[in-house]
Amino acid sequence: MAKTHKATKTYQLITGEKIPAIGLGTWQATDEEVYNSVLYALKTGYRHIDTATAYGNEEPIGRAINDSGIAREEIYVTTKLSPTEHNDVEKAIKTSLKKLQLDYVDLYLIHWPVTLNPNGNHPVVPTKPDGSRDILLDWPFTKTYQLIEPLVEKGYTKAIGVCNTTISKLEQLFQLDLKVKPAVLQVELHPYLPQNKLVKYAQSRNLVVEAYSPLGSANSTLLKDAEIQAIAYKYGVSIATILISWALWRNTVVLAKSVKPSRIESNYEVVDLKNEDGVFLNELAERRGNTRRFVDPNWDPLVVFDSSD
Numbered sequence: 544m545a546k547t548h549k550a551t552k553t554y555q556l557i558t559g560e561k562i563p564a565i566g567l568g569t570w571q572a573t574d575e576e577v578y579n580s581v582l583y584a585l586k587t588g589y590r591h592i593d594t595a596t597a598y599g600n601e602e603p604i605g606r607a608i609n610d611s612g613i614a615r616e617e618i619y620v621t622t623k624l625s626p627t628e629h630n631d632v633e634k635a636i637k638t639s640l641k642k643l644q645l646d647y648v649d650l651y652l653i654h655w656p657v658t659l660n661p662n663g664n665h666p667v668v669p670t671k672p673d674g675s676r677d678i679l680l681d682w683p684f685t686k687t688y689q690l691i692e693p694l695v696e697k698g699y700t701k702a703i704g705v706c707n708t709t710i711s712k713l714e715q716l717f718q719l720d721l722k723v724k725p726a727v728l729q730v731e732l733h734p735y736l737p738q739n740k741l742v743k744y745a746q747s748r749n750l751v752v753e754a755y756s757p758l759g760s761a762n763s764t765l766l767k768d769a770e771i772q773a774i775a776y777k778y779g780v781s782i783a784t785i786l787i788s789w790a791l792w793r794n795t796v797v798l799a800k801s802v803k804p805s806r807i808e809s810n811y812e813v814v815d816l817k818n819e820d821g822v823f824l825n826e827l828a829e830r831r832g833n834t835r836r837f838v839d840p841n842w843d844p845l846v847v848f849d850s851s852d
């Protein structure tokens with residue numbers, strides 16, 4: 544049986560700041576669950592919390608951070624700009640900070656490279672009369688990126704970045720005259736969707752890459768995979784531990800969500816994967832000839848995930 548150790552690894556961002564390699568995911572939990580899970584995670588040793596305006600849980604997260612008694616500068620906090628907020632990013636981040644009871648966040652991400660109508664029929668997912676998403680098609684995410692750049696100098700966030708972008712979208716970003724470079728790329732990553740080319744490209748541009756839904760999200764089929772189970776068996780740990788350890792092996796941040804104390808604890812215990820096992824997991828989807836995305840909202844007619852990259 545391999546020895547597990549606490550996941551205290553950090554990466555250095557392009558800003559010079561350190562980011563803890565393991566962050567607690569907070570999507571899909573009640574306010575009470577999220578409050579308790581953040582408090583428990585911080586007690587366990589986590590120092591990185593991932594949230595978003597769209598999750599509607601910034602307020603209980605702020606309370607938990609406050610009640611933990613841990614110094615603000617020891618905790619890495621990320622929140623995300625919602626697609627309906629691209630028109631007034633300063634108001635958006637100020638609202639998030641107020642809910643989080645913080646003076647600044649460590650990282651502010653554009654949640655989706657999609658702009659939704661801020662004056663539509665719903666604050667998070669506005670729709671048109673035909674039921675389709677109310678997307679502002681003439682508002683590219685690059686325009687939003689340029690709007691969030693000043694938030695760093697104004698002190699609202701230490702770093703900025705993007706989520707859910709492909710290589711071609713990152714290339715569009717790097718074609719701009721950037722005042723503030725993106726520090727982080729947050730995308731769905733696990734052995735069914737390793738996105739090897741995207742990870743390599745982003746890391747070569749000095750972005751720290753973050754893996755969301757690393758366990759395959761809720762009702763995960765990944766956690767029942769026989770080949771991954773065989774690796775887990777070799778190390779004497781769970782599949783979840785292998786998935787989290789693989790994410791660290793490939794030098795990505797890993798955002799695992801749990802509201803269960805025992806899982807919050809075990810997800811913070813990792814093993815050092817042998818290279819052969821890391822490579823095996825990198826290549827699993829390609830070997831099987833299929834990938835699987837667990838998070839893929841319908842942004843029709845906008846193509847967010849281009850299968851070519």
Ligand SMILES: NC(=O)C1=CN([C@@H]2O[C@H](COP(=O)(O)OP(=O)(O)OC[C@H]3O[C@@H](n4cnc5c(N)ncnc54)[C@H](OP(=O)(O)O)[C@@H]3O)[C@@H](O)[C@H]2O)C=CC1
Nearest residue numbers: 568569570706755756757758759760761783799800801802
């Ligand atoms: N930028 C973006 O667009 C997105 C960002 N994210 C971020 O990434 C985070 C993680 O992704 P998410 O989709 O939540 O999914 P995860 O892959 O983290 O999986 C969470 C699910 O796995 C269960 N689970 C957690 N630990 C274990 C374990 N050790 N054994 C078995 N089951 C376990 C959880 O249940 P339980 O809680 O009951 O333990 C929950 O149902 C999000 O919470 C969010 O912060 C996610 C999606 C999109």
Ligand SMILES: O=C1Nc2ccccc2C1=O
Nearest residue numbers: 570595597654838839840
């Ligand atoms: O964070 C998110 N989790 C999701 C799951 C389904 C669709 C969108 C999202 C998010 O933006």
